[in-house]
Amino acid sequence: MSDILILNGRLVDPASGVDAERDVFLRHGKIAGVEKPGGLKDVTAKEIIDAAGMVVAPGLVDVHVHLREPGQTYKESIKTGTAAAAAGGFTTVVAMPNTVPVNDSVAGLEWMLDAARGSCIKLLAMPAATFGSRGEEITDFHELAEAGAVGFTDDGKPVLQDAVMREALTAAAGIGVPVSQHAENTRLKGGCSMNAGPVAFRLGLRGITVEAEARIVERDIQLLREIERVDRVRPHLHVQHVSTARAMELIRSAKAEGLHVTCEVAPHHFALTDEAIGDYDTNAKMNPPLRAEADRLAMIAGLMDGTVDCIATDHAPHARFEKEQEFERAPNGITGLETALGLALRVLHQGEGMTLTRVIALMSAQPAGVISLDGRGTLRVGSFGNVVVFDPASEWKFDVTKTRSKSRNTPFDGAPMLGRVAYTLSEGRVVYKA
Ligand SMILES: [Zn+2]
Numbered sequence: 001m002s003d004i005l006i007l008n009g010r011l012v013d014p015a016s017g018v019d020a021e022r023d024v025f026l027r028h029g030k031i032a033g034v035e036k037p038g039g040l041k042d043v044t045a046k047e048i049i050d051a052a053g054m055v056v057a058p059g060l061v062d063v064h065v066h067l068r069e070p071g072q073t074y075k076e077s078i079k080t081g082t083a084a085a086a087a088g089g090f091t092t093v094v095a096m097p098n099t100v101p102v103n104d105s106v107a108g109l110e111w112m113l114d115a116a117r118g119s120c121i122k123l124l125a126m127p128a129a130t131f132g133s134r135g136e137e138i139t140d141f142h143e144l145a146e147a148g149a150v151g152f153t154d155d156g157k158p159v160l161q162d163a164v165m166r167e168a169l170t171a172a173a174g175i176g177v178p179v180s181q182h183a184e185n186t187r188l189k190g191g192c193s194m195n196a197g198p199v200a201f202r203l204g205l206r207g208i209t210v211e212a213e214a215r216i217v218e219r220d221i222q223l224l225r226e227i228e229r230v231d232r233v234r235p236h237l238h239v240q241h242v243s244t245a246r247a248m249e250l251i252r253s254a255k256a257e258g259l260h261v262t263c264e265v266a267p268h269h270f271a272l273t274d275e276a277i278g279d280y281d282t283n284a285k286m287n288p289p290l291r292a293e294a295d296r297l298a299m300i301a302g303l304m305d306g307t308v309d310c311i312a313t314d315h316a317p318h319a320r321f322e323k324e325q326e327f328e329r330a331p332n333g334i335t336g337l338e339t340a341l342g343l344a345l346r347v348l349h350q351g352e353g354m355t356l357t358r359v360i361a362l363m364s365a366q367p368a369g370v371i372s373l374d375g376r377g378t379l380r381v382g383s384f385g386n387v388v389v390f391d392p393a394s395e396w397k398f399d400v401t402k403t404r405s406k407s408r409n410t411p412f413d414g415a416p417m418l419g420r421v422a423y424t425l426s427e428g429r430v431v432y433k434a
Contacts, residue, residue: 003025003032004026004046004430005025005047006026006048006051006056007037007048007049008037009022009023009389010054011034011057012360013057014364014366016380018034020036021037022036023039025043025045026045026387028428030383030427031379031381031383034381049389049423053393055389057360057388058383058386059091060089060363061363061364062085062092062337062340063094063180063238063371064240065096066096067081067315068099070099071101073406075318076407077117078095078118079118080405080406082119083404087421087424088340088421089388089432090121091121091431092124092368092376093121093124093315094371097125097127097154098155102131104130106147110148121424122384126149126155130159130164135158135160136164141168142175150371155180158183160185160216162223166226166227169220169235176372177372178236180239181220181238181239183220183247185212188211191206191328193285194289194327195290195292203277208288210246211246218250221261223237225257228259236260236261240263240314241269242264242265242269242302243288243289244291245294248263248307248308251302251307264312265303265308267339269288269296270343271343274291276411277327281411282330283409284334284411285332287333303354304348309366309367310363310370311340314336315337317405334409335407335408335409335410337405339415341363343415344359345392385428386425387424387425389423389424391419394420399413400413
């Protein structure tokens with residue numbers, strides 16, 4: 001790989017507290033120099049990127065994606081999913097285990113992370129917390145962590161049984177990784193396909209109440225307390241895709257209490273409400289579902305006041321034929337890697353006045369912190385050469401026909417975005433160029 005100079009950009013690196021004009025030098029896949037403009041006079045590079053008018057930020061980190069490989073590569077593959085990630089400015093993504101078969105073994109994890117799968121960025125994974133994600137018996141956390149697991153989850157489903165979740169949290173605490181919980185009490189949900197409320201009433205669909213999410217978050221927080229007191233270890237709970245005001249409030253007070261809870265919010269939960277379902281649009285069907293305006297505002301409040309640790313896409317591709325069926329039968333999930341930055345900048349930065357540094361922190365340094373990544377989510381000298389260069393003033397509309405993903409299930413086709421990615425560099429190589 002050749003050396004690269006990125007000149008004249010506005011470097012925004014929350015981890016090192018820099019928001020200023022800086023030139024960046026990448027050598028051997030690492031950040032080799034960061035200097036004031038003109039300060040890198042004595043270095044030369046074959047490739048020079050002129051970033052005048054652009055923001056130069058750490059490559060984005062997404063702790064929650066579904067890349068569908070193995071088993072469902074008609075929806076997405078590691079190659080196409082990571083290409084979509086690179087187009088969205090991401091250089092590190094964490095694959096969920098609900099593939100076919102479920103990623104619950106060292107062999108499965110190693111297969112997924114193998115370079116032969118064709119990932120163009122750093123691919124990490126959270127294997128299943130329980131065998132087959134059946135919620136009964138926890139997997140071999142030690143072995144899996146040694147093979148690269150950055151956490152454990154049964155995402156798509158919750159770990160429902162108290163005793164099993166308790167064991168998972170305790171085992172993960174010994175290794176220093178989080179248990180990521182899909183917080184949904186599935187016992188409360190039979191046959192529901194959207195949020196309970198006036199829109200569900202109008203459409204004649206059964207609604208999922210906010211309790212389904214809040215009850216699991218509440219139970220898990222209680223387990224953290226109990227484990228700290230009884231077992232004298234400090235477990236880390238990561239709450240995935242928080243969608244309700246009630247769960248957000250529970251997480252806020254658990255943090256104030258000093259428990260190790262982190263959480264993520266997906267762009268669709270701060271950008272949309274259940275009104276987006278309109279006339280049974282299955283591209284607005286996901287789990288947790290789009291909620292009421294009060295919940296959307298609570299997501300924004302949590303993002304603004306620091307209760308939320310990171311933005312995660314929950315990128316969940318599905319084939320057209322799967323989404324083109326009646327609402328209650330269509331699968332949950334939307335694609336999200338190419339729209340996350342544009343939505344965060346439009347809704348949070350332009351709309352809510354969040355600083356650029358904070359938006360970038362929520363998508364780089366902070367998600368890297370949730371899974372304790374070293375050398376990622378920052379542009380400090382010595383870090384991996386993971387960089388996104390974007391035009392922060394560019395207003396554009398997402399066109400799903402241009403997606404790198406194999407699937408097109410998004411409610412954001414034609415939606416306004418702010419901030420256009422010009423280059424994405426992963427470990428010193430250009431992996432996306434507009
Ligand atoms: Zn989930």
